[in-house]
Amino acid sequence: MPEIETNHRDSELFSPPSDVRGMTELDRTAFKKIVTIPVLKVRKEIVNKLMRSLKRAALQRPGIKRVIEDPEDEEGRLIMLDPYKIFTVDSFEKEELSILKQLNVNPQISKYNLELTYENFKSEEILRAVLPEGQDVTSGFSRVGHIAHLNLRDHQLPYKHLIGQVMIDKNPGITSAVNKINNIDNTYRNFQMEVLSGEENMMTKVRENNYTYEFDFSKVYWNPRLSTEHSRITELLKPGDVLFDVFAGVGPFAIPAAKKNCTVFANDLNPESHKWLLHNCKLNKVDQKVKVFNLDGKDFLQGPVREELMQQLGPLSKERKHSVHIVMNLPAKAIEFISAFKALLDGQPCGSELLPIVHCYSFSKDANPAKDVQQRAGTVLGISLEASSSVHLVRNVAPNKEMLCITFRIPAAVLYKNQTVNRDNHEDQPLKRQRTDKDL
Numbered sequence: 001m002p003e004i005e006t007n008h009r010d011s012e013l014f015s016p017p018s019d020v021r022g023m024t025e026l027d028r029t030a031f032k033k034i035v036t037i038p039v040l041k042v043r044k045e046i047v048n049k050l051m052r053s054l055k056r057a058a059l060q061r062p063g064i065k066r067v068i069e070d071p072e073d074e075e076g077r078l079i080m081l082d083p084y085k086i087f088t089v090d091s092f093e094k095e096e097l098s099i100l101k102q103l104n105v106n107p108q109i110s111k112y113n114l115e116l117t118y119e120n121f122k123s124e125e126i127l128r129a130v131l132p133e134g135q136d137v138t139s140g141f142s143r144v145g146h147i148a149h150l151n152l153r154d155h156q157l158p159y160k161h162l163i164g165q166v167m168i169d170k171n172p173g174i175t176s177a178v179n180k181i182n183n184i185d186n187t188y189r190n191f192q193m194e195v196l197s198g199e200e201n202m203m204t205k206v207r208e209n210n211y212t213y214e215f216d217f218s219k220v221y222w223n224p225r226l227s228t229e230h231s232r233i234t235e236l237l238k239p240g241d242v243l244f245d246v247f248a249g250v251g252p253f254a255i256p257a258a259k260k261n262c263t264v265f266a267n268d269l270n271p272e273s274h275k276w277l278l279h280n281c282k283l284n285k286v287d288q289k290v291k292v293f294n295l296d297g298k299d300f301l302q303g304p305v306r307e308e309l310m311q312q313l314g315p316l317s318k319e320r321k322h323s324v325h326i327v328m329n330l331p332a333k334a335i336e337f338i339s340a341f342k343a344l345l346d347g348q349p350c351g352s353e354l355l356p357i358v359h360c361y362s363f364s365k366d367a368n369p370a371k372d373v374q375q376r377a378g379t380v381l382g383i384s385l386e387a388s389s390s391v392h393l394v395r396n397v398a399p400n401k402e403m404l405c406i407t408f409r410i411p412a413a414v415l416y417k418n419q420t421v422n423r424d425n426h427e428d429q430p431l432k433r434q435r436t437d438k439d440l
Contacts, residue, residue: 013035013083013084014035014061014116014121014125015121015125015128015129016031016033016121016125016126016129016130017030017031017032017033017129018129020126020129020130021129021130021132021133022130022132023130023159023162024158024159024161024162025161025162026161026162026165026166028117028118029118031116031117031118031121031126032115032116032117032118033115033116034113034114034115034116035083035113035114035116036083036111036112036113036114037059037080037081037083037111037112037113037114038081038082038083038086038087038109038110038111038112039078039079039080039081039109039110039111039112040054040078040079040081040105040107040109040110041070041073041076041077041078041106041108041110042076042077042078042079042103042105043075043076043077043105044075044076044077046103046105047067047077047079049103050079050099050100050103050105051066051067051079053095053096053099054079054081054096054099056085056093056096057081057082057085057086057091057092057093057096058079058080058081058082059080059081059082059083060082061120062120062122063119063120064080064114064116064120065080066079066080067079067080068080078110078112080112080114081109086109087109088109089107089108089109092107118169122170123166123167123169123170123171124137126166126170127159127163127166130159130162131155131156131159132155135155135156136153136155136156138150138152138153138156138163141167141177142223142224142225143171143174143224144204144206144217144222144224145204145205145206145217146173146174146175146176146199146201146204147174147175147176147177147178147202147204147217148164148167148168148171148174148176148177148178149178149179149180149193149217150163150164150167150177150178150179150180150196151179151180152179160179160194160196161196161197163177163196164177164178164179164195164196164197164198165177165196165197165198167197168197168198174198175198175199175201176195176197176198176199176200176201176202177195177196177197177198178193178194178195178196178202178217179193179194179196180192180193181193181194193217193218202216202217202218202219203215203216203217204216204217206222206224208224208227208230208252209227209230209231209234209256211252211255211256211259211284212280212283212284213250213251213252213255213276213280213283214276214279214280214283215250215272215273215276215279215280216272216276219270219272220249220250220270220272220273220276221249221270221273222249222250222252225395226252226329226394226395227252229394229395229405230252230253230256231256232392233253233325233327233359234253234256234257234260236325237257237260237262237323237325238260238262238322238323239260239261239262240261240262240263240321240322241257241262241263241322241323241324241325242262242263242264242265242308242312242322242323242324242325243257243262243263243264243265243325243326243327244265244267244300244301244305244308244324244325244326244327244356245257245264245265245266245267245327245329246267246297246300246301246305246326246327246328246329246330246334246337247267247268247269247297247328247329247330247334248266248267248268248273248277248292249268249273249277249329250273250276250277250280251266251276251277251280251281251284251290253266253327253329254266254277254281254290255280255281255284255286255290258281258284258286258289258290259284259286261289262289263289264286264289264290264291265290265291265293265304265305265308266290266291266292266293267292267293267294267295267297267300267304268293268294269294269295269296269297271294274292274293274294277292278292291304297328297330297334297337297340298337298340301337301340301341301344302340302344305326306344306345309324309344309345309356310345310346310347312324313345313350313354313355313356314347314350320354323354323357324354324355324356324357325356325357325358325359326356326357326358326359327359328358328359328360328361329361330361331361331362331363331403332363334360334361334362335360335362335373335376335377335380336380338358338360338377338380338381339380339381341358341381341410341414341415342381342382342414342415343414343415343416343417344415344416345415345416345417346416346417347416348416349412349415349416349419350412352409352412355409355410355411355412355415356409356410356415357407357408357409358406358407358408358409358410359405359406359407360377360405360406360407361394361403361404361405362376362377362403362404362405362406363397363401363402363403363404364401364402364404365400365401365402369391369393369402369404370391370393370404371386373391373404373406374386374389374391374406377389377406377408381410381411381414382414383411383413383414385406385408388408388409388411389406389407389408390406390407390408391404391405391406391407392404392405392407
Protein backbone atom coordinates (compact mmCIF):
# COMPACT_ATOMS: atom_id res chain seq x y z
CA MET A 1 0.00 0.00 0.00
CA PRO A 2 1.29 3.51 -0.75
CA GLU A 3 2.29 5.52 2.26
CA ILE A 4 -0.37 8.01 3.45
CA GLU A 5 0.83 11.36 4.73
CA THR A 6 -1.72 13.35 6.74
CA ASN A 7 0.33 16.05 8.39
CA HIS A 8 0.46 18.95 5.96
CA ARG A 9 3.07 20.71 8.12
CA ASP A 10 5.48 17.85 7.47
CA SER A 11 8.41 19.19 5.41
CA GLU A 12 8.67 15.80 3.70
CA LEU A 13 5.15 16.06 2.30
CA PHE A 14 6.30 16.34 -1.31
CA SER A 15 9.38 14.13 -0.95
CA PRO A 16 9.46 10.58 -2.32
CA PRO A 17 8.64 7.71 0.08
CA SER A 18 11.43 7.02 2.56
CA ASP A 19 11.74 3.34 1.60
CA VAL A 20 13.41 4.19 -1.75
CA ARG A 21 16.62 5.04 0.16
CA GLY A 22 19.50 2.89 -1.12
CA MET A 23 17.79 1.89 -4.40
CA THR A 24 20.41 1.22 -7.09
CA GLU A 25 18.14 -0.05 -9.89
CA LEU A 26 15.35 2.36 -10.74
CA ASP A 27 11.91 1.10 -9.78
CA ARG A 28 9.50 3.87 -10.76
CA THR A 29 6.53 2.16 -9.10
CA ALA A 30 8.21 2.47 -5.68
CA PHE A 31 7.74 6.24 -5.77
CA LYS A 32 3.95 6.10 -5.40
CA LYS A 33 2.72 8.01 -2.41
CA ILE A 34 -0.56 9.52 -1.20
CA VAL A 35 -0.61 12.96 0.43
CA THR A 36 -3.58 14.79 1.91
CA ILE A 37 -4.13 18.17 0.30
CA PRO A 38 -6.55 20.95 1.35
CA VAL A 39 -9.07 21.71 -1.41
CA LEU A 40 -11.84 24.20 -2.02
CA LYS A 41 -15.08 23.05 -3.61
CA VAL A 42 -16.36 25.48 -6.26
CA ARG A 43 -18.75 25.63 -9.23
CA LYS A 44 -16.96 24.96 -12.49
CA GLU A 45 -18.20 28.17 -14.19
CA ILE A 46 -16.35 30.45 -11.72
CA VAL A 47 -13.03 28.59 -11.69
CA ASN A 48 -11.15 30.90 -14.07
CA LYS A 49 -12.26 34.07 -12.31
CA LEU A 50 -11.48 32.62 -8.90
CA MET A 51 -8.02 31.26 -9.77
CA ARG A 52 -6.75 34.76 -10.58
CA SER A 53 -7.52 35.78 -7.00
CA LEU A 54 -6.16 32.64 -5.35
CA LYS A 55 -2.63 32.65 -6.78
CA ARG A 56 -1.10 32.83 -3.32
CA ALA A 57 -3.22 30.07 -1.82
CA ALA A 58 -3.30 27.65 -4.77
CA LEU A 59 -0.91 24.70 -4.96
CA GLN A 60 2.15 25.48 -7.10
CA ARG A 61 3.66 22.14 -7.90
CA PRO A 62 5.01 21.13 -11.36
CA GLY A 63 3.08 18.28 -12.95
CA ILE A 64 0.08 18.50 -10.62
CA LYS A 65 -3.19 20.00 -11.82
CA ARG A 66 -4.42 22.78 -9.59
CA VAL A 67 -8.05 22.21 -10.60
CA ILE A 68 -9.66 18.77 -10.87
CA GLU A 69 -13.19 17.42 -11.20
CA ASP A 70 -15.11 16.90 -7.99
CA PRO A 71 -15.73 13.13 -7.79
CA GLU A 72 -18.93 13.82 -5.82
CA ASP A 73 -20.35 16.52 -8.13
CA GLU A 74 -19.96 16.58 -11.89
CA GLU A 75 -20.81 20.30 -11.96
CA GLY A 76 -18.23 21.05 -9.31
CA ARG A 77 -14.48 21.41 -9.25
CA LEU A 78 -11.81 21.06 -6.58
CA ILE A 79 -9.10 23.74 -6.33
CA MET A 80 -5.88 22.32 -4.88
CA LEU A 81 -4.50 24.56 -2.14
CA ASP A 82 -0.98 24.88 -0.77
CA PRO A 83 -0.80 22.67 2.35
CA TYR A 84 1.98 24.87 3.76
CA LYS A 85 -0.20 28.01 3.58
CA ILE A 86 -3.81 26.89 3.97
CA PHE A 87 -4.83 24.94 7.05
CA THR A 88 -8.27 26.32 7.94
CA VAL A 89 -10.65 29.07 6.81
CA ASP A 90 -8.60 31.48 8.92
CA SER A 91 -5.59 30.88 6.65
CA PHE A 92 -7.18 32.89 3.84
CA GLU A 93 -6.29 36.57 3.57
CA LYS A 94 -9.05 39.20 3.80
CA GLU A 95 -8.99 39.90 0.07
CA GLU A 96 -9.29 36.20 -0.69
CA LEU A 97 -12.22 35.77 1.65
CA SER A 98 -13.88 38.80 0.10
CA ILE A 99 -13.63 37.28 -3.40
CA LEU A 100 -15.00 33.97 -2.13
CA LYS A 101 -17.95 35.80 -0.62
CA GLN A 102 -18.59 37.78 -3.82
CA LEU A 103 -18.63 34.57 -5.86
CA ASN A 104 -20.79 32.80 -3.27
CA VAL A 105 -18.16 30.18 -2.47
CA ASN A 106 -18.19 28.38 0.86
CA PRO A 107 -14.66 28.93 2.28
CA GLN A 108 -14.79 25.66 4.19
CA ILE A 109 -11.68 23.55 3.58
CA SER A 110 -12.04 19.94 2.47
CA LYS A 111 -9.41 17.23 2.25
CA TYR A 112 -8.32 15.32 -0.84
CA ASN A 113 -6.02 12.31 -1.03
CA LEU A 114 -3.63 13.05 -3.92
CA GLU A 115 -1.54 10.27 -5.41
CA LEU A 116 2.01 11.26 -6.27
CA THR A 117 4.04 9.12 -8.66
CA TYR A 118 7.59 9.10 -10.05
CA GLU A 119 6.47 11.62 -12.69
CA ASN A 120 5.59 14.18 -10.01
CA PHE A 121 9.07 14.37 -8.46
CA LYS A 122 12.00 16.41 -9.72
CA SER A 123 15.32 14.71 -10.43
CA GLU A 124 16.98 16.33 -7.42
CA GLU A 125 14.17 15.15 -5.12
CA ILE A 126 14.45 11.60 -6.44
CA LEU A 127 18.22 11.45 -6.03
CA ARG A 128 18.15 13.05 -2.59
CA ALA A 129 15.68 10.36 -1.50
CA VAL A 130 17.74 7.52 -2.99
CA LEU A 131 21.34 8.45 -2.12
CA PRO A 132 22.67 8.14 1.45
CA GLU A 133 21.58 10.99 3.68
CA GLY A 134 23.99 13.90 3.85
CA GLN A 135 25.76 13.00 0.60
CA ASP A 136 26.03 15.37 -2.38
CA VAL A 137 23.30 14.92 -4.96
CA THR A 138 24.08 15.16 -8.67
CA SER A 139 21.26 16.83 -10.55
CA GLY A 140 23.41 18.95 -12.85
CA PHE A 141 25.24 17.91 -16.00
CA SER A 142 26.76 19.27 -19.17
CA ARG A 143 24.42 18.89 -22.11
CA VAL A 144 26.05 17.98 -25.41
CA GLY A 145 23.23 17.55 -27.91
CA HIS A 146 21.26 14.48 -26.84
CA ILE A 147 23.96 13.49 -24.31
CA ALA A 148 24.00 14.29 -20.59
CA HIS A 149 27.63 14.35 -19.50
CA LEU A 150 28.00 13.75 -15.76
CA ASN A 151 31.08 13.79 -13.57
CA LEU A 152 30.08 11.52 -10.69
CA ARG A 153 31.88 11.39 -7.37
CA ASP A 154 32.96 8.16 -5.73
CA HIS A 155 30.01 7.94 -3.33
CA GLN A 156 27.60 8.25 -6.27
CA LEU A 157 29.07 5.42 -8.33
CA PRO A 158 26.95 2.61 -6.78
CA TYR A 159 23.90 4.54 -8.04
CA LYS A 160 25.35 5.52 -11.42
CA HIS A 161 22.89 3.64 -13.64
CA LEU A 162 19.90 4.92 -11.68
CA ILE A 163 21.25 8.49 -11.82
CA GLY A 164 21.74 8.19 -15.58
CA GLN A 165 18.20 6.95 -16.12
CA VAL A 166 16.72 9.72 -13.96
CA MET A 167 18.61 12.33 -16.00
CA ILE A 168 17.11 10.89 -19.18
CA ASP A 169 13.61 10.66 -17.71
CA LYS A 170 13.56 14.20 -16.37
CA ASN A 171 15.22 16.12 -19.22
CA PRO A 172 13.36 16.17 -22.56
CA GLY A 173 15.66 15.52 -25.51
CA ILE A 174 18.30 13.68 -23.46
CA THR A 175 18.56 10.09 -24.69
CA SER A 176 21.98 9.12 -23.36
CA ALA A 177 23.77 9.70 -20.04
CA VAL A 178 27.53 9.26 -19.74
CA ASN A 179 30.08 9.57 -16.95
CA LYS A 180 33.69 10.66 -17.33
CA ILE A 181 35.95 7.93 -15.93
CA ASN A 182 39.36 9.58 -16.28
CA ASN A 183 40.90 13.02 -16.55
CA ILE A 184 41.70 14.73 -19.85
CA ASP A 185 45.39 13.96 -19.76
CA ASN A 186 46.11 12.21 -23.02
CA THR A 187 47.52 13.58 -26.23
CA TYR A 188 44.19 14.13 -27.95
CA ARG A 189 42.28 15.79 -25.07
CA ASN A 190 39.37 13.33 -25.13
CA PHE A 191 38.49 11.22 -22.11
CA GLN A 192 37.19 7.75 -21.48
CA MET A 193 33.51 7.65 -20.67
CA GLU A 194 30.96 5.09 -19.61
CA VAL A 195 27.41 5.06 -20.89
CA LEU A 196 25.28 4.94 -17.74
CA SER A 197 21.89 4.69 -19.40
CA GLY A 198 20.20 5.15 -22.74
CA GLU A 199 21.57 4.78 -26.23
CA GLU A 200 25.25 4.18 -26.99
CA ASN A 201 25.26 6.72 -29.84
CA MET A 202 27.94 9.38 -29.20
CA MET A 203 27.50 11.12 -32.55
CA THR A 204 25.92 14.40 -31.60
CA LYS A 205 24.93 17.83 -32.87
CA VAL A 206 25.05 21.02 -30.81
CA ARG A 207 24.15 24.67 -31.32
CA GLU A 208 26.34 27.28 -29.68
CA ASN A 209 26.11 31.04 -30.28
CA ASN A 210 24.08 30.42 -33.47
CA TYR A 211 26.64 28.01 -34.95
CA THR A 212 26.18 24.28 -35.48
CA TYR A 213 28.78 21.67 -34.59
CA GLU A 214 28.69 17.93 -35.25
CA PHE A 215 31.15 15.44 -33.81
CA ASP A 216 31.70 12.13 -32.03
CA PHE A 217 31.73 13.17 -28.36
CA SER A 218 33.70 10.08 -27.36
CA LYS A 219 36.65 11.08 -29.56
CA VAL A 220 36.99 14.87 -29.34
CA TYR A 221 37.00 17.63 -26.71
CA TRP A 222 33.86 19.72 -26.23
CA ASN A 223 32.85 21.77 -23.20
CA PRO A 224 29.49 23.60 -23.34
CA ARG A 225 30.54 25.71 -20.34
CA LEU A 226 32.97 27.60 -22.58
CA SER A 227 30.34 29.15 -24.88
CA THR A 228 30.64 32.55 -23.16
CA GLU A 229 34.40 32.45 -23.56
CA HIS A 230 34.13 31.56 -27.24
CA SER A 231 31.92 34.61 -27.84
CA ARG A 232 34.13 36.87 -25.65
CA ILE A 233 37.16 36.19 -27.83
CA THR A 234 35.11 36.50 -31.03
CA GLU A 235 33.92 39.95 -29.92
CA LEU A 236 37.55 41.10 -29.57
CA LEU A 237 38.14 40.39 -33.26
CA LYS A 238 37.43 42.81 -36.09
CA PRO A 239 36.74 41.92 -39.74
CA GLY A 240 40.06 41.47 -41.50
CA ASP A 241 41.94 40.35 -38.38
CA VAL A 242 44.06 37.19 -38.50
CA LEU A 243 43.39 34.39 -36.00
CA PHE A 244 45.72 31.48 -35.33
CA ASP A 245 43.88 28.82 -33.30
CA VAL A 246 46.59 26.48 -32.03
CA PHE A 247 44.35 23.90 -30.31
CA ALA A 248 41.19 24.38 -32.36
CA GLY A 249 39.18 21.29 -31.44
CA VAL A 250 36.07 21.08 -33.64
CA GLY A 251 36.02 24.84 -34.30
CA PRO A 252 34.25 26.90 -31.59
CA PHE A 253 36.78 29.77 -31.90
CA ALA A 254 37.71 29.33 -35.56
CA ILE A 255 34.24 29.19 -37.11
CA PRO A 256 32.74 32.33 -35.46
CA ALA A 257 35.96 34.21 -36.33
CA ALA A 258 35.69 33.13 -39.96
CA LYS A 259 32.04 34.20 -40.01
CA LYS A 260 33.29 37.62 -38.90
CA ASN A 261 35.45 37.75 -42.03
CA CYS A 262 38.71 37.10 -40.24
CA THR A 263 41.50 35.10 -41.85
CA VAL A 264 41.71 31.91 -39.80
CA PHE A 265 44.42 29.27 -39.42
CA ALA A 266 43.08 26.43 -37.26
CA ASN A 267 45.06 23.47 -36.00
CA ASP A 268 44.48 20.36 -33.89
CA LEU A 269 46.70 17.35 -33.31
CA ASN A 270 43.79 14.94 -32.79
CA PRO A 271 42.92 13.40 -36.19
CA GLU A 272 39.26 13.13 -35.12
CA SER A 273 39.13 16.81 -34.14
CA HIS A 274 40.80 17.69 -37.45
CA LYS A 275 38.18 15.65 -39.31
CA TRP A 276 35.24 17.27 -37.52
CA LEU A 277 36.83 20.72 -37.80
CA LEU A 278 36.85 20.34 -41.58
CA HIS A 279 33.28 19.03 -41.46
CA ASN A 280 32.03 21.89 -39.28
CA CYS A 281 33.70 24.52 -41.45
CA LYS A 282 31.69 23.17 -44.38
CA LEU A 283 28.56 22.85 -42.27
CA ASN A 284 28.79 26.53 -41.30
CA LYS A 285 29.87 27.58 -44.81
CA VAL A 286 33.27 28.99 -43.87
CA ASP A 287 35.46 26.26 -45.38
CA GLN A 288 36.89 28.78 -47.88
CA LYS A 289 37.95 31.09 -45.03
CA VAL A 290 39.68 28.61 -42.70
CA LYS A 291 43.00 26.90 -43.36
CA VAL A 292 42.99 23.67 -41.35
CA PHE A 293 46.05 21.81 -40.04
CA ASN A 294 46.66 18.53 -38.22
CA LEU A 295 49.95 19.24 -36.42
CA ASP A 296 51.47 19.31 -32.97
CA GLY A 297 50.98 22.77 -31.49
CA LYS A 298 54.70 23.57 -31.48
CA ASP A 299 55.08 22.45 -35.10
CA PHE A 300 52.09 24.59 -36.06
CA LEU A 301 53.58 27.66 -34.36
CA GLN A 302 57.07 27.16 -35.79
CA GLY A 303 55.75 26.24 -39.27
CA PRO A 304 52.54 27.76 -40.71
CA VAL A 305 52.24 30.46 -38.02
CA ARG A 306 55.87 31.58 -38.43
CA GLU A 307 55.53 31.72 -42.22
CA GLU A 308 52.33 33.77 -42.07
CA LEU A 309 53.74 36.13 -39.41
CA MET A 310 56.81 36.81 -41.54
CA GLN A 311 54.43 38.08 -44.22
CA GLN A 312 52.00 39.84 -41.89
CA LEU A 313 54.76 41.64 -39.96
CA GLY A 314 57.10 42.25 -42.90
CA PRO A 315 58.05 45.53 -44.59
CA LEU A 316 54.48 46.22 -45.68
CA SER A 317 53.12 45.81 -42.19
CA LYS A 318 53.03 49.57 -41.58
CA GLU A 319 50.13 49.77 -44.03
CA ARG A 320 48.27 47.02 -42.19
CA LYS A 321 45.35 48.06 -39.99
CA HIS A 322 44.19 44.68 -38.77
CA SER A 323 45.37 42.77 -35.69
CA VAL A 324 46.87 39.32 -35.32
CA HIS A 325 45.49 37.09 -32.53
CA ILE A 326 46.75 33.70 -31.34
CA VAL A 327 44.37 31.56 -29.26
CA MET A 328 45.85 28.73 -27.19
CA ASN A 329 43.08 26.82 -25.44
CA LEU A 330 44.84 23.88 -23.85
CA PRO A 331 44.71 24.93 -20.18
CA ALA A 332 46.73 22.02 -18.82
CA LYS A 333 49.76 22.69 -21.05
CA ALA A 334 49.37 25.81 -23.23
CA ILE A 335 51.80 27.96 -21.23
CA GLU A 336 54.57 25.48 -22.09
CA PHE A 337 53.92 26.09 -25.80
CA ILE A 338 54.51 29.86 -25.64
CA SER A 339 58.23 29.10 -25.53
CA ALA A 340 57.83 28.58 -29.30
CA PHE A 341 57.51 32.38 -29.66
CA LYS A 342 61.09 32.96 -28.51
CA ALA A 343 63.23 34.10 -31.47
CA LEU A 344 60.52 32.86 -33.83
CA LEU A 345 61.00 35.57 -36.48
CA ASP A 346 63.95 36.98 -38.44
CA GLY A 347 64.53 40.53 -39.58
CA GLN A 348 63.67 43.94 -38.23
CA PRO A 349 60.90 44.13 -35.60
CA CYS A 350 57.59 45.64 -36.60
CA GLY A 351 55.93 48.42 -34.63
CA SER A 352 54.77 47.35 -31.18
CA GLU A 353 51.10 48.03 -31.99
CA LEU A 354 51.28 45.40 -34.75
CA LEU A 355 52.74 42.61 -32.63
CA PRO A 356 50.56 39.48 -32.22
CA ILE A 357 48.15 39.31 -29.28
CA VAL A 358 48.13 35.97 -27.47
CA HIS A 359 45.15 34.58 -25.53
CA CYS A 360 46.59 31.68 -23.55
CA TYR A 361 44.51 29.51 -21.20
CA SER A 362 45.71 27.92 -18.01
CA PHE A 363 44.56 26.32 -14.78
CA SER A 364 45.68 27.60 -11.41
CA LYS A 365 45.29 26.35 -7.85
CA ASP A 366 47.20 29.30 -6.44
CA ALA A 367 45.70 31.66 -3.84
CA ASN A 368 46.33 34.46 -6.34
CA PRO A 369 45.61 32.72 -9.66
CA ALA A 370 46.08 35.80 -11.87
CA LYS A 371 49.55 36.54 -10.55
CA ASP A 372 50.42 32.84 -10.71
CA VAL A 373 49.55 32.63 -14.41
CA GLN A 374 51.39 35.86 -15.19
CA GLN A 375 54.51 34.64 -13.43
CA ARG A 376 54.47 31.21 -15.06
CA ALA A 377 53.95 32.65 -18.54
CA GLY A 378 56.63 35.27 -17.90
CA THR A 379 59.09 32.63 -16.76
CA VAL A 380 58.60 30.68 -20.00
CA LEU A 381 59.07 33.82 -22.13
CA GLY A 382 61.96 35.09 -20.01
CA ILE A 383 60.31 38.48 -19.44
CA SER A 384 57.98 40.02 -16.88
CA LEU A 385 54.33 40.17 -17.97
CA GLU A 386 52.84 41.59 -14.78
CA ALA A 387 52.66 45.14 -16.14
CA SER A 388 51.78 44.26 -19.73
CA SER A 389 49.11 41.55 -19.63
CA SER A 390 45.50 41.14 -18.61
CA VAL A 391 44.02 38.09 -16.91
CA HIS A 392 40.41 37.03 -17.34
CA LEU A 393 38.78 34.53 -15.00
CA VAL A 394 36.98 32.03 -17.25
CA ARG A 395 35.37 29.70 -14.72
CA ASN A 396 35.82 27.74 -11.53
CA VAL A 397 36.71 24.19 -12.58
CA ALA A 398 36.81 22.57 -9.14
CA PRO A 399 37.27 23.64 -5.54
CA ASN A 400 40.43 25.81 -5.48
CA LYS A 401 41.01 25.34 -9.21
CA GLU A 402 40.40 28.18 -11.66
CA MET A 403 40.57 28.37 -15.44
CA LEU A 404 42.01 31.67 -16.64
CA CYS A 405 43.01 33.38 -19.87
CA ILE A 406 46.12 35.56 -19.93
CA THR A 407 46.24 38.05 -22.81
CA PHE A 408 49.44 39.83 -23.89
CA ARG A 409 51.29 41.11 -26.92
CA ILE A 410 54.39 39.10 -27.68
CA PRO A 411 57.27 41.51 -26.96
CA ALA A 412 59.46 42.22 -29.97
CA ALA A 413 62.45 41.40 -27.77
CA VAL A 414 61.03 37.88 -27.42
CA LEU A 415 59.59 37.34 -30.90
CA TYR A 416 62.56 38.42 -33.00
CA LYS A 417 66.03 36.91 -33.15
CA ASN A 418 69.03 38.97 -32.09
CA GLN A 419 66.96 41.22 -29.81
CA THR A 420 67.87 42.07 -26.22
CA VAL A 421 65.34 41.05 -23.61
CA ASN A 422 64.88 43.34 -20.60
CA ARG A 423 63.09 41.13 -18.10
CA ASP A 424 61.45 43.91 -16.10
CA ASN A 425 60.78 46.69 -18.56
CA HIS A 426 60.23 46.40 -22.29
CA GLU A 427 59.07 48.86 -24.89
CA ASP A 428 55.80 47.21 -25.87
CA GLN A 429 52.47 48.85 -25.12
CA PRO A 430 50.66 47.35 -22.13
CA LEU A 431 47.21 45.94 -22.72
CA LYS A 432 44.25 47.35 -20.85
CA ARG A 433 43.51 45.19 -17.81
CA GLN A 434 40.23 43.26 -17.89
CA ARG A 435 40.54 42.00 -14.32
CA THR A 436 43.02 42.94 -11.63
CA ASP A 437 44.75 40.40 -9.45
CA LYS A 438 42.47 41.38 -6.59
CA ASP A 439 39.39 40.52 -8.66
CA LEU A 440 40.52 36.91 -8.63
